Amino acid sequence: MTPINTQDYSIYFNKDTYKALNEHLSATNYSKIFFIVDENTNADCIPFVLANIETEISYDVLEIESGEENKNLDICLGLWEALSEHGADRKSLIINIGGGVITDLGGFVASTFKRGISFINIPTSLLAMVDASIGGKTGIDLGHLKNQIGVINTAEMVLIDTAFLSTLPENQMRSGLAEMLKHGLIADKAYWNKFLDLSKLTTEDLDTLIYESILIKKNIVAQDPKEENLRKTLNYGHTLGHAIESYYLSNENKTSLLHGEAIAVGMILASYISTKLTGLNEATNQEIKSTILDTFSKVTFEEEDYNPIIELLIYDKKNEHGNIHFVLLEDIGKPVLDCKVSNELIIEAFKFYAS
Incomplete structure (x- = not known):
């Protein structure tokens, strides 16, 4: 499938995704990569992503619990602290691997850490592929109120690999x-x-x-x-x-x-x-x-x-x-x-x- 280009970033599909990612990583000077995942994508998706990445940049995996109830400020605080403890700086990259909760929250964490660092979305749910990861909306819930806190900030790229849909209930x-x-x-x-x-x-x-x-x-x-x-x-x-x-x-x-x-x-x-x-x-x-x-x-x-x-x-x-x-x-x-x-x-x- 032909990549979809927007004014700020490109969306790549299936066989083109990892080639595009590797070209991007080789063309940039990121200091470190941080993958934000939940327990499901940590088990089912990140091994495949890591197997297809070609880079010498060091990385850490930060896991949160899945579910809308975890799309909150406390989880963001934990991630900001983890980024600091693991040496993230303004040249670090966050790669969000998951559904809408991960891409919304991960994009918000990236957009606010050190006044904004780069992030890439790899949506693994159908909803995240067609909606949550596209368009630059990032954010979290305020209590049970949906998406009350957030910013509009676009990813460096969005990688759609529909093979991940086989992992979904x-x-x-x-x-x-x-x-x-x-x-x-x-x-x-x-x-x-x-x-x-x-x-x-x-x-x-x-x-x-x-x-x-x-x-x-x-x-x-x-x-x-x-x-x-x-x-x-x-x-x-x-x-x-x-x-x-x-x-x-x-x-x-x-x-x-x-x-x-x-x-x-x-x-x-x-x-x-x-x-x-x-x-x-x-x-x-x-x-x-x-x-x-x-x-x-x-x-x-x-x-x-x-x-x-x-x-x-x-x-x-x-x-x-x-x-x-x-x-x-x-x-x-x-x-x-x-x-x-x-x-x-x-x-x-x-x-x-x-x-």
């Missing part, structure tokens, strides 16, 4: 599909249509879909890197999706949802709201709901869950001047920005989801 694969479905809904009806019957997809098809999904996000980010306008469309389904994810993460009576599982719910809710506010037709709304639920199991909500989830919306990063802004759809591929939605309509959407 099924629910993690589904989680990544949510972001790919979103890319179709906000940007490309033809791309969305490719997901209407996933049973026919081959491994080769998946590689192509990943490539096309990354292209969609890259093209949006290139036009609006600081999320002042068009890039907001990438938040489709995320306003309620993040609130749902945070609520389930903080509620000991609930089983935590993966990011994509929560966003899948958020997209169905946003689709229904779109029929009431932005003219999305009912047939398309039903197509969106049925297509998403063909992949994702339905989440059960009680009526007493609605208001606590709605209360969490005030912490959404897209809010301005106290107003909660939604991305909605006029049609597939035609998003509408900065829509205000009443609490009553949100509850109505939850009831539609449950029906």
